[in-house]
Amino acid sequence: MAPEGKDTALLAGLRVLDLADEKACFCSKLLADMGAEVIKVERPGGDASRWIGPFWGNMAHPEKSLSFWYNNTSKLGITLCLESKEGQGIFLRLASKADVVVETFPPGYLRKIGLNYEVLSEKNPRLILASVTGFGQTEPYRKYKSCDVVASAVGGQMYVCGLPDYSPLKPYGQQSFYAASLFAAVGILIALRERNCSGRGQHIDISLQEAVAATLEHVMVRHFYEKVVPNRQGNLHWTNSACLLPCKDGYILVTFGREWETLVDLLDSEAMSADLKEEKWREEDYRRQHVDHVIEVLACWTRTHTTVELFELGQLMRFPWAPVSSPKDVFNSPQLRARNFFIPVDHPEASASFVYSGTPGKFSGSSWNIWRRAPLIGEHNTQVYGGELGFSLDELTRLSFTDVI
Amino acid sequence: MHGNTLQGIRVLDFTWLLAGPYATRILADFGAEVIKVQSRKTATGTESNATGYFNTWNRNKLSITIDMTRPESKELVLSLVKISDVVIENFSPRVMANWGLSYETLKEVKPDLIMVSMSGMGQTGPWRDFVALGPTIQALSGITYLTSYSQGLPVGIGYSYADPLAGLIAALATLAALESRARTGQGQHIDISEYEVMCSLLGPTILDYSVNHNLAVPRGSTSEHMPASPHGCYKCLGDDKWCVIAVFTDEEWHALCQTMGDPAWAKQEKFSGLLRRLEHQEELDEFLGQWTSNYTPEEVMNMLQEAGVASGIVNNAADLANDPQLKSRGFFIQLHHPVLGNTNSDGTPIRLSRTPARYRWAAPLLGQDNRYVYQDLLGLIEEQFCQYIEKGIIS
Numbered sequence: 001m002a003p004e005g006k007d008t009a010l011l012a013g014l015r016v017l018d019l020a021d022e023k024a025c026f027c028s029k030l031l032a033d034m035g036a037e038v039i040k041v042e043r044p045g046g047d048a049s050r051w052i053g054p055f056w057g058n059m060a061h062p063e064k065s066l067s068f069w070y071n072n073t074s075k076l077g078i079t080l081c082l083e084s085k086e087g088q089g090i091f092l093r094l095a096s097k098a099d100v101v102v103e104t105f106p107p108g109y110l111r112k113i114g115l116n117y118e119v120l121s122e123k124n125p126r127l128i129l130a131s132v133t134g135f136g137q138t139e140p141y142r143k144y145k146s147c148d149v150v151a152s153a154v155g156g157q158m159y160v161c162g163l164p165d166y167s168p169l170k171p172y173g174q175q176s177f178y179a180a181s182l183f184a185a186v187g188i189l190i191a192l193r194e195r196n197c198s199g200r201g202q203h204i205d206i207s208l209q210e211a212v213a214a215t216l217e218h219v220m221v222r223h224f225y226e227k228v229v230p231n232r233q234g235n236l237h238w239t240n241s242a243c244l245l246p247c248k249d250g251y252i253l254v255t256f257g258r259e260w261e262t263l264v265d266l267l268d269s270e271a272m273s274a275d276l277k278e279e280k281w282r283e284e285d286y287r288r289q290h291v292d293h294v295i296e297v298l299a300c301w302t303r304t305h306t307t308v309e310l311f312e313l314g315q316l317m318r319f320p321w322a323p324v325s326s327p328k329d330v331f332n333s334p335q336l337r338a339r340n341f342f343i344p345v346d347h348p349e350a351s352a353s354f355v356y357s358g359t360p361g362k363f364s365g366s367s368w369n370i371w372r373r374a375p376l377i378g379e380h381n382t383q384v385y386g387g388e389l390g391f392s393l394d395e396l397t398r399l400s401f402t403d404v405i
Numbered sequence: 406m407h408g409n410t411l412q413g414i415r416v417l418d419f420t421w422l423l424a425g426p427y428a429t430r431i432l433a434d435f436g437a438e439v440i441k442v443q444s445r446k447t448a449t450g451t452e453s454n455a456t457g458y459f460n461t462w463n464r465n466k467l468s469i470t471i472d473m474t475r476p477e478s479k480e481l482v483l484s485l486v487k488i489s490d491v492v493i494e495n496f497s498p499r500v501m502a503n504w505g506l507s508y509e510t511l512k513e514v515k516p517d518l519i520m521v522s523m524s525g526m527g528q529t530g531p532w533r534d535f536v537a538l539g540p541t542i543q544a545l546s547g548i549t550y551l552t553s554y555s556q557g558l559p560v561g562i563g564y565s566y567a568d569p570l571a572g573l574i575a576a577l578a579t580l581a582a583l584e585s586r587a588r589t590g591q592g593q594h595i596d597i598s599e600y601e602v603m604c605s606l607l608g609p610t611i612l613d614y615s616v617n618h619n620l621a622v623p624r625g626s627t628s629e630h631m632p633a634s635p636h637g638c639y640k641c642l643g644d645d646k647w648c649v650i651a652v653f654t655d656e657e658w659h660a661l662c663q664t665m666g667d668p669a670w671a672k673q674e675k676f677s678g679l680l681r682r683l684e685h686q687e688e689l690d691e692f693l694g695q696w697t698s699n700y701t702p703e704e705v706m707n708m709l710q711e712a713g714v715a716s717g718i719v720n721n722a723a724d725l726a727n728d729p730q731l732k733s734r735g736f737f738i739q740l741h742h743p744v745l746g747n748t749n750s751d752g753t754p755i756r757l758s759r760t761p762a763r764y765r766w767a768a769p770l771l772g773q774d775n776r777y778v779y780q781d782l783l784g785l786i787e788e789q790f791c792q793y794i795e796k797g798i799i800s
Contacts, residue, residue, distance in 0.1 A: 053630035172551035189580035223722035225457030365593035
């Protein structure tokens with residue numbers, strides 16, 4: 001039984017086979033939470049991404065990976081050995097009834113096992129294959145290995161993150177995988193739209209490197225237009241008009257561009273404006289050139305307040321200020337709570353309901369939701385192989401004994 | 406059809422700055438007709454048409470002008486809404502309603518309209534009117550706190566990462582709503598919160614707090630939750646030149662050692678096995694950094710990748726513009742702009758084999774498509790069109 005509302009979901013009726021590891025399981029999660037039927041196809045014993053932490057109860061276990069849980073919500077799960085001839089045959093049967101396949105194997109691997117795009121599309125011309133890899137499907141680097149830190153480095157992200165006198169710094173939390181997954185998901189929906197007209201699928205080639213390089217905001221614009229090579233400057237914004245400052249109880253993001261005069265009045269009302277009332281500081285260029293002094297004076301003031309005080313005061317003045325928040329603060333955010341951002345998800349085996357980060361948007365006429373927890377290893381083998389493909393119980397037992405499923 | 410994958414989709418685009426224009430650029434790259442709604446009064450700063458920023462985020466779009474502060478403008482906009490599939494905006498939540506252009510009003514003239522509202526905090530909730538830029542959202546989401554070398558001194562990401570990511574989510578939501586409309590005939594209003602976008606990109610870490618009450622801490626450039634050692638950023642030959650190296654398996658460790666010429670230090674007991682290497686990570690990084698400092702990042706990357714070890718150059722903007730892989734894939738594109746001349750920008754990472762993106766034209770000049778949109782699409786006759794201009798409504 002489909003959960004309530006799922007048959008009217010955004011992508012109801014769309015079937016996706018998910019061969020993706022940690023690089024793109026978020027792509028098929030997005031589609032699954034939008035109501036597509038996503039079947040995660042794992043190797044017998046479970047995907048290696050089940051060993052990525054953190055873990056529920058802090059003990060490494062393939063059914064307790066929180067990374068796997070979060071990135072595989074709303075999916076069904078089956079196991080299948082793609083290395084075996086029989087497994088490949090079964091996959092082709094599944095693919096002939098699917099709309100989309102998402103995969104993250106090294107380029108060339110699918111060809112090796114006879115499941116490359118040409119083969120799949122001959123079976124099912126409407127099939128859309130999305131491939132997410134470190135450097136893309138083409139030379140010269142196609143065979144090169146990647147991971148989050150490599151993608152972050154070669155995509156231009158790390159160089160502009162970190163302190164000037166320290167090593168470049170990788171943004172937290174496998175961001176390159178999320179960016180690439182998003183590009184892949186958008187690409188899939190564009191290809192679907194095109195398929196509505198042409199009746200034909202296509203192959204989508206997403207590179208982690210390009211996904212990172214395409215989300216660098218000012219970096220390449222300034223390089224192409226101003227011949228600048230943007231540098232690392234710690235937590236000081238590249239415009240020199242915003243930075244993180246210490247408070248009594250943490251840090252606050254403070255801006256001091258357009259809001260200058262109001263800000264100086266604020267400091268002055270607490271007798272802490274030092275020399276900033278002098279005429280020369282009204283010039284934005286002058287402030288940028290002497291930003292160290294501005295920061296020094298501002299920090300003396302921010303240290304006398306709490307983050308909450310300054311957050312409230314700043315927002316009252318229409319300044320885009322915010323406290324540097326921890327995941328705990330996020331979890332307790334009154335804004336996120338008021339919008340029901342967090343979604344309780346049932347885990348029957350744990351006799352518990354766990355609270356997940358939800359979906360980043362609300363549709364007035366459909367649900368974008370977490371429909372169920374991530375699948376257990378091979379949880380839906382009987383449903384998919386028995387129901388869908390019509391395998392008998394004996395056959396299922398044999399396939400399981402011979403490690404095909 | 407080639408490249409006109411989203412042909413026939415008309416988007417009335419009220420967005421500005423980065424997050425919104427990034428969303429509509431994706432749609433425009435694949436052939437949607439994106440009509441950017443501007444006005445002479447607001448086309449300043451980064452919204453000034455002949456600037457690098459504007460040109461980068463607004464290629465393949467059309468531009469019309471209308472002064473939204475004039476009461477007569479509302480009717481003109483409503484007639485445009487009537488012939489559009491999507492209306493998208495990223496103002497503060499009050500603005501569209503103040504103009505009399507709430508979803509309820511727009512739906513009356515175009516019942517199956519898809520309206521996308523992007524904002525920092527979302528259209529509802531106690532913080533809905535809060536002012537937010539990319540760095541504000543990043544601070545609130547936890548990513549600024551978590552991106553650092555150590556606990557206690559937050560560093561964060563050196564640019565507005567949250568904006569393009571929110572743009573991607575908005576593009577995804579728009580396409581999903583179009584897909585749903587094709588099936589059901591129903592439009593809808595979509596409320597995208599950039600704050601929630603960033604929080605959804607930290608899902609496992611927030612879940613770790615939710616189920617374990619673990620308080621995540623910054624982990625530098627380590628592999629965080631996938632055990633790997635060595636794993637990090639290492640100094641290379643040259644000024645501010647760096648490479649990264651990531652070793653997940655013993656096989657990769659042996660390949661790394663072999664590439665380094667099996668130095669004596671690497672044979673020490675304390676570096677045998679992943680767990681021991683993790684335990685002696687600092688010392689290991691010291692040794693490895695001494696080796697990498699003899700080579701350029703390109704040399705390290707090529708040597709190690711040929712040996713089967715994940716490694717990469719820490720590319721700066723100039724390196725990126727000349728990166729062999731990006732070059733061979735034609736990632737950066739060139740478009741001629743009537744004022745700026747030949748201009749460069751990133752293309753789309755979305756590579757479709759049969760109907761690839763098409764880079765048709767650079768960003769439009771202010772109001773350059775007024776005649777096409779108001780006369781050809783909307784059917785205003787010359788006299789009406791001129792009256793709107795004279796009254797300062799099309800302006």
